[in-house]
Amino acid sequence: MLHARTSPAAKRAVLRERLATAEQPLRLPGAFNALTAKLIEELGFEGVYVSGAAISADLGLPDLGLTTPTEVADRAGQIARMTDLATLVDADTGDGEPMNVARIVQVLEEHGLAGCHIEDQVHPVRCGPGNGEETVDATTAVHRIRAAVDARRDGNFLVVARTLVRAASGLDGTVERARALVGAGADVVFPEGLRDLREFEAVVRAVDVPVLAEMSEFGGSALFTVRQLADAGVRMIVYPVTLLRLAMGIAERGLGVLATQGTQAALVPEMQTPARLDALLDAAAYTAFEELIATYRPDGTEE
Known part of the structure; x- marks a missing residue:
């Protein structure tokens, strides 16, 4: 009843333990509100993910760095407090500079999040194919992760380093950047844009921390199964916008039926x-x- 029974500190500790000991990758579907987070928990998943793209879309905005840190923290906190599962949130670039990264990490801690990922994209972000994504240099990326690690008060708060250099620098560049981010203290590496399972295997071999895979529809890579990613050595999987896309697809079709038929009667079995x-x-x-x-x-x- 009301909020989660498990404290934020306990959720973080459990996430750490499960990440280290689970036989299968941890699955974190993306929740776009508290109700979907409760559904994720009830259906037996290991964690909840909050996507920056989903928050932007839910506010009626494109994913172009238009949401404020306060909006992200507030929405992610609303979701995290309603589930006993640990919640990982997309913090984009951490608002740019190391001091901004440090502050957003502490704000997310206070809002009950179990961790966040900080990426090496130029600030403000311009997410999605064709939107002009650019990455920062290695030094800037490392400073962001170092700031996040140094700022957290709870050592179990998970700092995930997301890198997007695959598009411009290839697999070798991704491996080099991943190693640098781990050296800065990243708990998990999140390589974006890998082309196949062989590339995931290469990153897994290159670092001594868990690797996270993003399975996002309509992207450039295949939607690999949990078993395939497990065999490649991946330890955590996020499904960022799956639920939002499902919900909006059904909502759009349903409104079309209501508009053309003048009644929702045919939709009731789907509700x-x-x-x-x-x-x-x-x-x-x-x-x-x-x-x-x-x-x-x-x-x-x-x-």
Whole structure:
């Protein structure tokens, strides 16, 4: 009932342990609100991911660095507090300079996040094919990660280093950048834009920290299975915008039916029922709590 029963510190510790000991990669679907985070937990996934692209889209904005650190922290915190799973959030460049990175890490800690990833893209970010993504030099990228590591108060807060140099520098450049980021203290490496499983294997061999894979639809690479990524040595998988795309696809089709038919009757079989929503929200626990309080008396007796 209400917020998660597990403290942020405990969630971080569990994520660390599972990342080190789990036999299969940890799966973190992207939640775009607290309700989808509760669904992710109920269906047995190991963690929750909050995508910067999903936050931007939910605010009606393209993923071009237009969201503020406060908006990201507030939305990610709303999601994190409603699930007992650890939540990892996309912090883009950390707002640019090392001091900004340090501050956003501490703000995310205070909002209950279990970790974030900081990337080596030029600030402000311009995400997506054809939007002019550019990466910073190695020194700037390393300074961002060092700032994030030094700023965290909880040593279990996960600092993930995301690198996008594959497009411009190839696999060798990715490996070189990944090693530098690990040297700066990154807990996990997130190589963006790898072409195939062989490239994931190469990065895994090159570093002594876990490697994260992003499985994003409509991108340049195949959507590999958990088993394939496990065999390549990947330890964590995020599915950034899958749920948002599913929800918006169904919403758009449904509105089309309503517009053309003048009724939503044909859509009802596809809808979540009120009973299912109540179960997901644990509505019965709220009713029981209210009844318990209503029967309480100052002398300690109950009606």
